Amino acid sequence: MLRKPKVVVIGGGTGLPVVLSGLRDRNVDITAVVTVADDGGSSGVIRNYINVVPPGDIRNAMVALSGMQSLELDVFQYRFKSSDQFFAGHAIGNLIISALTEMKGNVFDAVQELSRLMQVNGRIYPVANEPLVLNAEFSDGTVMSGESEITAAHQVIKRVWVTTEDHHEPMAVPEVIEAIEAADQIVIGPGSLFTSILPNLMIKNVQAAIKRSQAEVVYICNIMTQKGETDQFTDADHVRVLNDHLGYQFVDTVLVNSEPVPADYINFKAWNEISAPVKHDFQGLRAQNCRVISANFLRLRDNGAFHNQTMIVEELIHRLQGVR
Template identity: 50%
Template structure:
């Protein structure tokens, strides 16, 4: 049976992910007056977030900090203070942003990350909802194609091996991993669920591998959209097309659950590909239209490129426009493909 849902109000859009791509999309959706909920990964263990996580045994704050800023309506100077990062010569504070410290301190004061984020969201005039994917720090584990394994989000991509599968484990004594409060209800009540953009194995899948979240994404009446990455990533997705990315997602959850693929067909200039090769990115993700057509019921393809700050990014405004229009106007879901 084809499911329908009329849109007579602001569309409820849940965006799931982490990393640097997520805030760009969230900021643009906020500007379009969507009812936005962000579900943010808690498996990061690198940089300032990793140091605070290890010191305080706390949920890593970095991705949550960037999402709060993206949805905040406080003056820019206040955002700049929240984002300020201490320099390397500052010894014990080296590399830490003020926002990371505030989030960690608030979580320590309240005893949990969920309440901390809700308090800070009110203080920062956040337009929408921000939820950690879980209320405890999680460990990301990877199995490579050769059968070897690695542990820790920041270490997985360093082996140079192709990743076969990722899974989560908890810190300390084994116990069931649960989604943060309100995450599942937000997904089930959404008009659209958006995955990405972000690192496939280390930003998107860490959320979906929380059992409650994975089940909710497969069961929701909402259309599930995957924003395909523009560039491949070193240690994660070398040689993978946009259709390959979706196949990995389907394989991890055991069924086809993505209804719409949003894919870039704009050509990345050669000079930017060469420049990106010196960082974590490699080459442009190949657009495999035939593969996508087999994997998902609906494809939205366009030039979604934005070249800025000497890098290649999604054009947040253009992507948000497609997401908002589809969520608002669509009266049929693409389930039962």
């Protein structure tokens, strides 16, 4: 029997589930590696009150890979209204993940147990078994801690790194390292460059595992720039930041959208985190020794610009041809 190609998807935020749900029913062995540095919204409140790994990105990854019926998933994703003061803004899934973390004693075991209950097709690994703190140095030399505070500062980010809350060296769980080393393809993004993607890559044993891995590293470049993170960035700037943070040119292939975003379509009030379409710099990409795949990866919906899940996944599967 031919083995399934092993795909590791690294990220967080809203971009990760797009890739995961598209791969779920394809003939691939999926591992999702999810950031644990989020400190905003429901995840941040839960993190502060009961000192668990922020559950929101894990919850969305679970829904993306789950084989449960839509009603059960809708209940898991249900977020209490703001008028429900005690539970205001919390998603039921966040509370379940937090409760299981207390029951099991750690988030990794909690997620594995819940993955079985939710019929997850693949594996979901929090990148670390404890909450991580994201730190940033801005171009003016100032330093700030906290994912939501860094984004809200709207300054030019020079570099980011992660620490644990008690300031020891962050380490990824062994299962994450084993998955990366065994992967045929490592997919990074789409997602917030500094606050969803890099927190995973700033863990030293993750960096070492990627360097040892023989897998093709595919970066799915964002379609729009993000306020407070990547204002004015080209696609080459995104790749440069990734390579600079790891200290070598590790991105093998980059997927960039070639379809123009209609200037009058985007509702920037509704989608207030984005600022403008990412500009192309193919010369800058080639200078970083990465293969560039430029195609119409755009999906317009709800007056916003998103990745076309079908086109992205088809390209990822195409790149796996011959891997058995």
